[in-house]
Amino acid sequence: EAQVTQNPRYLITVTGKKLTVTCSQNMNHEYMSWYRQDPGLGLRQIYYSMNVEVTDKGDVPEGYKVSRKEKRNFPLILESPSPNQTSLYFCASSFGQGRVAFFGQGTRLTVV
Amino acid sequence: SQELEQSPQSLIVQEGKNLTINCTSSKTLYGLYWYKQKYGEGLIFLMMLQKGGEEKSHEKITAKLDEKKQQSSLHITASQPSHAGIYLCGADYAGGTSYGKLTFGQGTILTVHP
Numbered sequence: 001e002a003q004v005t006q007n008p009r010y011l012i013t014v015t016g017k018k019l020t021v022t023c024s025q026n027m028n029h030e031y032m033s034w035y036r037q038d039p040g041l042g043l044r045q046i047y048y049s050m051n052v053e054v055t056d057k058g059d060v061p062e063g064y065k066v067s068r069k070e071k072r073n074f075p076l077i078l079e080s081p082s083p084n085q086t087s088l089y090f091c092a093s094s095f096g097q098g099r100v101a102f103f104g105q106g107t108r109l110t111v112v
Numbered sequence: 113s114q115e116l117e118q119s120p121q122s123l124i125v126q127e128g129k130n131l132t133i134n135c136t137s138s139k140t141l142y143g144l145y146w147y148k149q150k151y152g153e154g155l156i157f158l159m160m161l162q163k164g165g166e167e168k169s170h171e172k173i174t175a176k177l178d179e180k181k182q183q184s185s186l187h188i189t190a191s192q193p194s195h196a197g198i199y200l201c202g203a204d205y206a207g208g209t210s211y212g213k214l215t216f217g218q219g220t221i222l223t224v225h226p
Binding site: 033035040041042043044045048058088090092100101102103104105106108 | 145147152153154155157160200202213214216217218219
């Protein structure tokens with residue numbers, strides 16, 4: 001089944017403790033993105049990747065890192081999480097412009 | 113102000129009623145995507161529109177993109193409780209350089225009472 005898989009689905013952590021949210025897609029898509037969804041602000045892009053080893057900042061990249069060492073994986077790294085990073089995070093992948101973007105199930109992160 | 117505005121922000125209807133959700137862009141769209149989201153869950157792709165005047169339907173849901181490619185509407189006929197959720201429109205603006213990025217509206221929360 002074609003899908004984008006995120007892990008974990010739920011995570012509660014403390015301020016400053018490094019964490020990684022994994023994202024994997026099995027559709028051989030070139031493009032992958034991370035979004036965060038917050039009430040009243042909608043979905044905003046954090047980082048995106050055009051292909052292996054090619055990444056760039058989205059609209060709200062501060063406090064996040066990403067890597068794309070393999071085509072199928074695009075992990076989101078929070079080196080020192082803060083409470084303002086409490087949010088619902090989505091990974092998405094697509095073949096690019098004009099093609100449908102498929103989204104993962106989301107990761108609900110709470111930073112206390 | 114938002115680049116992409118959705119209206120209404122929330123909608124409560126009785127089962128069987130028709131409804132329309134609008135998505136208005138401040139600039140010309142390259143493409144417009146409609147997604148549905150159950151609260152706290154992932155986004156399910158509904159439809160993609162790219163050509164001015166284009167209209168697509170799936171089951172009881174119809175989406176249209178206006179001729180100027182700045183406004184889209186999503187229409188549900190004879191709504192059912194299974195239609196309840198958050199409807200999101202996503203815009204592809206860049207015309208060749210978007211790298212798959214979508215700019216989203218704030219969403220419309222739809223409640224359907226049996």
